[in-house]
Amino acid sequence: MPGVLHDLLFDYTLRNVALGSALLGIVSGVLGSFAVLRRQGLLGDTLSHAALPGICIAFILTGSRTPLVLLIGAGIAGWLGTLLLLRIVQDTKLSEDAALGIILSTFFGIGVVMLSLIQRTNNANQAGLDKYLFGQAAALVERNVITFALLGGPTLLLVLLLYKEFKLLSFDPEFAASLGFPARKLNVLLTSLVVVAVMIGLQTVGVVLMAAMIIGPGAAARQWTDRLSHMLVLAALFGAASGLTGAVSSVLDTALPTGPMIIMALTVIVAISILFAPRHGLVPEQLRIRRHRRTMFAGAGGD
Amino acid sequence: MPYGFIILMTGVLCASACALLGSFLILRRMAMMADAISHAILPGLVFGYFLADGPNIITGALGATGAALLTVLIVQGLERTRKLDISAAIGVAFAAMFALGTILISRFFRNVHLDTDAILFGNIEFSSFDRLYVGNSDLGPTSFWIMGTLLVINLGFLLLFYKELKLTTFDPGLAAALGFAPAIMHYALMTVLSVTAVGAFTAVGAILVVALIIVPAATAFLLTDRLPVMIGGSVVIGASSAVFGYFSALWTDASVSGFIALWTGVFFALALLFSPSQGLVARLLTVRRNRQRFAIDLLLVHLFNHAGTTEEATESSLDHIGTALHWPPDKAHHTINRAEHRGYIRQEHGSLVLTADGRALAQSVMSR
Numbered sequence: 001m002p003g004v005l006h007d008l009l010f011d012y013t014l015r016n017v018a019l020g021s022a023l024l025g026i027v028s029g030v031l032g033s034f035a036v037l038r039r040q041g042l043l044g045d046t047l048s049h050a051a052l053p054g055i056c057i058a059f060i061l062t063g064s065r066t067p068l069v070l071l072i073g074a075g076i077a078g079w080l081g082t083l084l085l086l087r088i089v090q091d092t093k094l095s096e097d098a099a100l101g102i103i104l105s106t107f108f109g110i111g112v113v114m115l116s117l118i119q120r121t122n123n124a125n126q127a128g129l130d131k132y133l134f135g136q137a138a139a140l141v142e143r144n145v146i147t148f149a150l151l152g153g154p155t156l157l158l159v160l161l162l163y164k165e166f167k168l169l170s171f172d173p174e175f176a177a178s179l180g181f182p183a184r185k186l187n188v189l190l191t192s193l194v195v196v197a198v199m200i201g202l203q204t205v206g207v208v209l210m211a212a213m214i215i216g217p218g219a220a221a222r223q224w225t226d227r228l229s230h231m232l233v234l235a236a237l238f239g240a241a242s243g244l245t246g247a248v249s250s251v252l253d254t255a256l257p258t259g260p261m262i263i264m265a266l267t268v269i270v271a272i273s274i275l276f277a278p279r280h281g282l283v284p285e286q287l288r289i290r291r292h293r294r295t296m297f298a299g300a301g302g303d
Numbered sequence: 304m305p306y307g308f309i310i311l312m313t314g315v316l317c318a319s320a321c322a323l324l325g326s327f328l329i330l331r332r333m334a335m336m337a338d339a340i341s342h343a344i345l346p347g348l349v350f351g352y353f354l355a356d357g358p359n360i361i362t363g364a365l366g367a368t369g370a371a372l373l374t375v376l377i378v379q380g381l382e383r384t385r386k387l388d389i390s391a392a393i394g395v396a397f398a399a400m401f402a403l404g405t406i407l408i409s410r411f412f413r414n415v416h417l418d419t420d421a422i423l424f425g426n427i428e429f430s431s432f433d434r435l436y437v438g439n440s441d442l443g444p445t446s447f448w449i450m451g452t453l454l455v456i457n458l459g460f461l462l463l464f465y466k467e468l469k470l471t472t473f474d475p476g477l478a479a480a481l482g483f484a485p486a487i488m489h490y491a492l493m494t495v496l497s498v499t500a501v502g503a504f505t506a507v508g509a510i511l512v513v514a515l516i517i518v519p520a521a522t523a524f525l526l527t528d529r530l531p532v533m534i535g536g537s538v539v540i541g542a543s544s545a546v547f548g549y550f551s552a553l554w555t556d557a558s559v560s561g562f563i564a565l566w567t568g569v570f571f572a573l574a575l576l577f578s579p580s581q582g583l584v585a586r587l588l589t590v591r592r593n594r595q596r597f598a599i600d601l602l603l604v605h606l607f608n609h610a611g612t613t614e615e616a617t618e619s620s621l622d623h624i625g626t627a628l629h630w631p632p633d634k635a636h637h638t639i640n641r642a643e644h645r646g647y648i649r650q651e652h653g654s655l656v657l658t659a660d661g662r663a664l665a666q667s668v669m670s671r
Contacts (some may be wrong), residue, residue: 036391041388041391041393045335045394095329097333098388099374100335105567106571108564109560109563109564110564112424113557113558113565117557161645209398209401260402268397274387284387
C-alpha cells in the first residue's frame with residue numbers, strides 16, 4: 001500500500017489517471033447534485049449518448065483525433081440534444097423519461113451510422129474513436145488532465161457565481177420565476193452545464209457508465225445532509241474518492257478496467273450512504289423507529 | 304433465401320416485437336426502464352457464458368433474463384426506500400450492473416470472443432449466417448426463430464392482458480380497488496420487457512433496443528389519443544423504420560442497426576413537427592391564428608367604442624389606428640386588410656367604418 005501511495009504522487013501514468021478520474025468525480029459530483037435534486041438523474045446518460053454523433057462529425061470535419069476537438073464536437077451535439085429534450089418536454093404531452101429515451105437512442109443511432117461510415121473509409125487515423133464508448137481512463141495523459149481542468153474549472157466557477165440562482169431553481173422554480181429570475185434561461189444553462197461533465201466523462205468512463213457518474217455522488221451525498229452547500233462538497237468528495245479508488249485498483253490489478261472500477265467504487269459509496277448515513281440511512285431510520293416504538297410501549301405499560 | 308432478405312426480415316420482426324411494448328412503457332412513464340434493462344443484462348450474459356464455458360445461447364439468455372429481473376427488483380426496492388427517485392435508482396442500478404459485466408469480461412473472458420462493440424450495436428448483419436439446426440435438418444435462420452418467438456410472446460401478452468394493462472396504466476387506484484393487482488401487471492410487463500431486451504439485443508444491441516421500444520410508440524403517441532391505434536401505429540412505424548433503415552444501410556454501406564434507429568428518429572421528428580394535434584407547426588399556426596383574431600377583435604371594439612362620438616373622425620382614421628392601438632404600421636396594415644377582407648369593416652374617405660357584421664362581432668366580443 002505505501003508503494004501505491006508513492007506511485008500516486010510520483011508515477012507519471014498513475015498520477016495522471018488518478019488526477020483525471022478525481023477531476024471527473026468532482027465536476028460530475030457537483031453538477032450531478034443539481035440533476036439529482038431536480039429529478040433529472042438520467043440526463044447524464046442521455047447527453048453522453050447524444051454526444052456520439054458530435055464526436056464523429058468533429059472527426060470528419062477536422063480529421064484530427066485531438067481530444068479537445070472531439071470533445072467540443074461532443075459538447076455541441078450534447079447541447080443540441082439538451083435543447084431538443086427541453087423542447088419536447090415543454091411542447092408535447094410526452095413525459096420527460098420518454099423524451100430522454102428518444103434523444104438518447106436516436107442520437108446514438110446517428111452516431112453509430114457515422115462511426116460505421118468512418119470505419120469503412122479505412123482512415124488510418126480513425127482508430128480510437130470508439131474508445132469514447134467505453135472510456136479509457138487508464139490511457140489518460142497529462143494533456144487530458146489539463147483539458148479536463150480547462151473545462152471543469154470555469155464550470156465550477158460558474159456554479160459558484162450562480163449558486164443562489166441554481167439553488168432557487170432546484171427547489172422552487174416557480175418562486176424563482178415570480179421573483180423575476182430568468183428561470184427558463186437558468187434551466188437551460190444548468191442543464192447545459194451537465195454537458196461539460198459529460199465531455200470529461202466520455203474519455204474516462206465512457207458513454208454508458210456516465211449515468212452513474214452524474215447520479216452517484218449526488219445521490220450518496222443527499223443521504224448525509226439537508227444543506228445544499230454541504231451536499232455539493234460531499235458529492236465532490238465522493239466523486240473524487242471513487243475516481244481515485246478506481247484508478248488505484250486498476251493499477252494494483254491490471255486485469256481490472258479503470259472506468260468500471262470507478263463505477264463499482266461509487267456504487268459501494270451509494271450503498272453505504274443509503275444504508276448507514278446517520279440522517280437518512282435505512283439502518284439508523286429503522287433503529288429510530290424501534291426506539292420510538294419501545295418508548296411508546298414503555299409509556300403504555302407504565303399506565 | 305437471399306442474405307439481404309434475412310437481415311431485413313430480422314429487423315422487421317425485431318422492430319415489431321419491440322414496438323408492441325413501447326406504448327405501455329410510454330404511458331406508464333417508464334420508458335427509461337427499457338434503457339436500464341437492455342444494459343443490465345450484460346453481467347447475466349457473461350455469467351451464463353461462464354457457466355456453459357463458452358458462448359452458449361441458452362445459458363446466456365437465462366443469465367441475461369435473470370440479471371434483467373434482478374435490476375427491476377433493485378430499482379423497485381431503491382425507489383420504495385424513498386431515498387432515491389426513480390430516475391436516480393435506474394441510473395445507479397443499471398450502470399453498476401453494466402460495470403460489473405465489463406469487469407467480469409476483462410477478468411475472465413480476455414480470450415473468449417465477446418465483442419464489446421457488439422454489446423452496444425448488435426450484429427444484425429450476421430443474422431443470415433446463423434442457422435438453427437435440429438439434428439440434421441435446417442430450420443432456417445436462428446434470428447427468425449428468436450424474433451418470431453418474441454413477437455408471439457408480446458402479441459399474446461397484449462391480447463391476453465389488454466384490459467388489465469389498460470386499467471392498471473390509466474387508473475392504478477381503480478384497478479387495485481377492482482382487484483386487478485397493479486403490482487403483478489407491473490412485474491409481468493417488466494418480465495416480458497426483459498425477455499424482449501435479451502432477444503433483441505443480439506440483433507440490434509443494447510442501446511438500439513431502446514430506440515425500437517420507445518421511439519415508435521412515442522411517435523404514435525403524438526399522432527393519436529386512442530390506445531389501440533397507438534399500439535398498431537407504433538408497430539407500423541417500427542417495421543417501416545426497419546425497412547427504410549435496411550435499404551439506407553445497403554445503399555451507403557453503413558451500420559444497419561444504426562440506420563434503423565436513425566429512421567425511428569426521422570419518423571419521430573416528422574410527427575413532432577407536423578402532427579395535427581401536437582405538432583410544433585400546428586401549434587405555431589394556432590398561436591398565429593389566435594393572435595390575428597385577437598387583433599381583429601381589438602380593432603372592431605375600438606371602432607365600436609368611438610362610433611358616433613365626437614372624436615370618431617380622428618380615432619377611426621386609417622392613419623391613426625396604429626398609434627391608438629400601439630401597433631407597428633405593419634401589423635395595423637395587415638389587421639385592417641384582414642378585417643376588411645372578412646367583411647367586418649369598410650373604408651370611407653380614409654376612415655374605417657364598421658359593417659353590420661363587424662358591429663355584431665364587436666358586441667359579442669364585449670359581452671364575453
